[in-house]
Amino acid sequence: MYQGIDTAARINAQQAKILADNGIAFVGRYLVQPSMSKALTANEARILRDSGLGVLLIWETYANRARDGASAGRTDGASAAKLADEMGVPNDCAIYFAVDYDAPKSDYQAIEQYLYAAKAACAPYRCGVYGKVDLINSVKADCYMQCVAWSNGALSSKANIYQYEWQGGAEAKAIAKKIGVAVDMNSCNDMNAAGIWMPTVEQHWYDAAMQWAESNKLMNDGRPNDYVTRAELATILMRYHNTFGK
Numbered sequence: 001m002y003q004g005i006d007t008a009a010r011i012n013a014q015q016a017k018i019l020a021d022n023g024i025a026f027v028g029r030y031l032v033q034p035s036m037s038k039a040l041t042a043n044e045a046r047i048l049r050d051s052g053l054g055v056l057l058i059w060e061t062y063a064n065r066a067r068d069g070a071s072a073g074r075t076d077g078a079s080a081a082k083l084a085d086e087m088g089v090p091n092d093c094a095i096y097f098a099v100d101y102d103a104p105k106s107d108y109q110a111i112e113q114y115l116y117a118a119k120a121a122c123a124p125y126r127c128g129v130y131g132k133v134d135l136i137n138s139v140k141a142d143c144y145m146q147c148v149a150w151s152n153g154a155l156s157s158k159a160n161i162y163q164y165e166w167q168g169g170a171e172a173k174a175i176a177k178k179i180g181v182a183v184d185m186n187s188c189n190d191m192n193a194a195g196i197w198m199p200t201v202e203q204h205w206y207d208a209a210m211q212w213a214e215s216n217k218l219m220n221d222g223r224p225n226d227y228v229t230r231a232e233l234a235t236i237l238m239r240y241h242n243t244f245g246k
Contacts, residue, residue, distance in 0.1 A: 001188070002025040002187065003024055003025060003185070003186070003187055004024060004027060004028060004186040004187070004188060005019065005026075005027055005184065005185060006056065006058065007029070007181055008030065008038040009181035010041065011048060012047065013047050013051065015181070016047050016048050019053060019175070020051050022178065023226065024175070025054060025191065026191060027053050028058055028186060029045075030058050030059070031058065031095060036061075040057070045087055049197065049200045052200075054198050056196050056197075057084065057089065057195075057197065058095075058096045059096065059097050059098065060130075061076070066099045066114040066115070068110070069110040070114060070116065072117075073097075073113065073114035073117030073118035073121065075121075076097065077097075077120065077121025077127070080095045081123070081125055084125055089197055091124040093125060093195045094142060094195025095126070095128060096128035096130045096145050097118050097127065097130070098129075099111055099135055100131070102149075103135055105134075108135070111135070112140070115129055115141055116140075125195075126143055126195045127143075128142060128143035128144065128145060128194075129144060129145070130145040132150035133152075133156045137158065142195070143161075145159065145161040145162075145163065145186075146161070146163065147163045148164050148165060148166065149166065160189075161194050162187050163185070164185055165185035167182045171185045172184060217239065218239045
């Protein structure tokens with residue numbers, strides 16, 4: 001399981017290093033027009049990826065934009081794809097279009113039309129959607145990011161990313177204190193499947209060993225530099241025995 005944050009604040013190199021050192025694997029940022037203060041910049045994306053952090057791309061101009069339907073989806077999808085292309089984002093990444101309000105079911109048809117149009121317009125990038133559990137379960141997209149808000153403790157089986165804690169939570173406050181900006185907390189089982197823009201590839205002396213351990217399901221947590229507890233070591237040894245000791 002990978003842990004990430006999302007934030008409306010730009011992240012500098014020092015903050016990125018702190019995040020990576022604290023086990024954060026990816027950062028959600030807003031792929032929106034540069035005139036918006038929360039906009040991800042190309043330089044910021046480079047800093048994040050060079051620091052070993054994935055970049056989660058989120059499109060949100062205002063909270064209930066998606067209820068404006070197909071015409072809004074076409075406009076937003078095309079704008080998002082243009083920005084992503086200019087930034088050098090790989091084509092297999094996803095752009096998550098936010099439905100950041102407690103959308104009533106009466107809005108779902110318009111939201112579906114928005115997403116359908118956004119998907120066509122943002123190609124070849126994958127079209128993701130961010131929203132509450134009932135919405136995630138009701139609409140079609142390539143990838144899904146569920147928020148804890150308005151979900152009443154439920155988690156969709158479709159969710160690639162789960163925004164499990166908002167700014168007021170203990171974990172979010174602890175990270176915010178370290179880097180000086182407000183954050184939300186996220187989890188993700190598979191960053192590639194979620195369409196996250198992956199970190200810059202850097203070769204390490206332990207890469208071959210980590211790849212072998214992960215391919216044999218001895219470990220798969222994406223934290224090669226963390227300390228191992230006695231419990232974790234015992235688990236690894238048991239997995240090794242079950243795989244190779246028979």
